[in-house]
Amino acid sequence: MQAIDLRSDTVTHPTPEMRQAMAEAAVGDDVWGDDPSVQRLERLAAEMLGKEAALFVVSGTMGNTTCLLTHCGRGDEIIVGKVAHTFKYEVGASAALGSIHSYPIPVQPDGTLDLHDIEHAIRDSSDVHYPVTKLVALENTQGSIGGIPISAEYTQALRDLCDRHGLKLHLDGARLFNAAAALEVDVKTLVAPVDSVSFCLSKGLCAPIGSIIAGSAEFIGRARRTRKMLGGGWRQAGIIAAAGIIALETMPKRLHEDHANAKALASALSQLEGLHIDMGQVQTNMIFIQLDQALPFTAYDLEAQLAEQNILMDVWDERFIRLVTHYWITPERVQTVIDAVRACFSQPVRS
Numbered sequence: 001m002q003a004i005d006l007r008s009d010t011v012t013h014p015t016p017e018m019r020q021a022m023a024e025a026a027v028g029d030d031v032w033g034d035d036p037s038v039q040r041l042e043r044l045a046a047e048m049l050g051k052e053a054a055l056f057v058v059s060g061t062m063g064n065t066t067c068l069l070t071h072c073g074r075g076d077e078i079i080v081g082k083v084a085h086t087f088k089y090e091v092g093a094s095a096a097l098g099s100i101h102s103y104p105i106p107v108q109p110d111g112t113l114d115l116h117d118i119e120h121a122i123r124d125s126s127d128v129h130y131p132v133t134k135l136v137a138l139e140n141t142q143g144s145i146g147g148i149p150i151s152a153e154y155t156q157a158l159r160d161l162c163d164r165h166g167l168k169l170h171l172d173g174a175r176l177f178n179a180a181a182a183l184e185v186d187v188k189t190l191v192a193p194v195d196s197v198s199f200c201l202s203k204g205l206c207a208p209i210g211s212i213i214a215g216s217a218e219f220i221g222r223a224r225r226t227r228k229m230l231g232g233g234w235r236q237a238g239i240i241a242a243a244g245i246i247a248l249e250t251m252p253k254r255l256h257e258d259h260a261n262a263k264a265l266a267s268a269l270s271q272l273e274g275l276h277i278d279m280g281q282v283q284t285n286m287i288f289i290q291l292d293q294a295l296p297f298t299a300y301d302l303e304a305q306l307a308e309q310n311i312l313m314d315v316w317d318e319r320f321i322r323l324v325t326h327y328w329i330t331p332e333r334v335q336t337v338i339d340a341v342r343a344c345f346s347q348p349v350r351s
């Protein structure tokens, strides 16, 4: 039996329709700019996002890095959340590959960056001691704090701030379509205020590989060169783009199902004594669980017990777990997980 894999939405396998489309995809050489499937995917993505142009890249990390290296030069500074993926989990790519300095600031409990913190972090450009502040990077949904969707109103307020200070605004929208589904707004509205956006085809949208970056035609033209420098000029990429096209055409409209499954799972688990979930945070496909110190077992014990039943979860520390729902987590599988966790809580789990 395929595992009930709640570790992340990065684990999603392609659907049978995607596998078929990949087998039959028309391809060319994308570095020469003549892969018809890649061209179709990039046109579709740009249209859906309301941006002039889009570029197909290997991963979310490559998408963010390509954007940051295209916007910023050596020694420029970006303002970014301390727990943002771009800052915390991308191998320091912008520093290592682009000599870009990061100014990390706290991420608020609602997933936003405090506008006062940003104002405060912007450097005085007349002082030779400082790097030049060039860009603010936002994450939507915020993957380390509840998977919280960030509103278009907040993003516009941040845009206004950036405009007052001549800064670029980049959005890591790895789960942008989850945010749009949860907020019930068009993705175009969420990304209208930003100069560049990166989103993943490979997470909730279920494609096996790939991300998209989008922005002005001029920006994407320069980003294409940056992607090549990063080794991301991929030849017959149409085979993968074919799955991306199906991802974009079919998956955004069903993401509310993943969100409903997350709510159902969170709501049932939160009834268990010693297990805490902030239900207000469960707005998309993520559930963050805190275990009481008083419980006679740790999150690692629970993880081991559930793994024996082919249920996988992401343990962050002894008392903290993240679960993520996605296409392959059906309501029946949610019920299986609820029953299994309940059983662990009703019998002593080995410690």
Ligand SMILES: Cc1ncc(COP(=O)(O)O)c(C=O)c1O
Binding pocket: 010, 058, 059, 060, 061, 062, 085, 086, 139, 141, 143, 172, 174, 175, 200, 202, 211
């Ligand atoms: C918010 C966020 N941004 C970017 C990424 C990077 O995506 P990738 O793993 O495709 O490099 C991830 C991956 O989990 C993510 O959660």
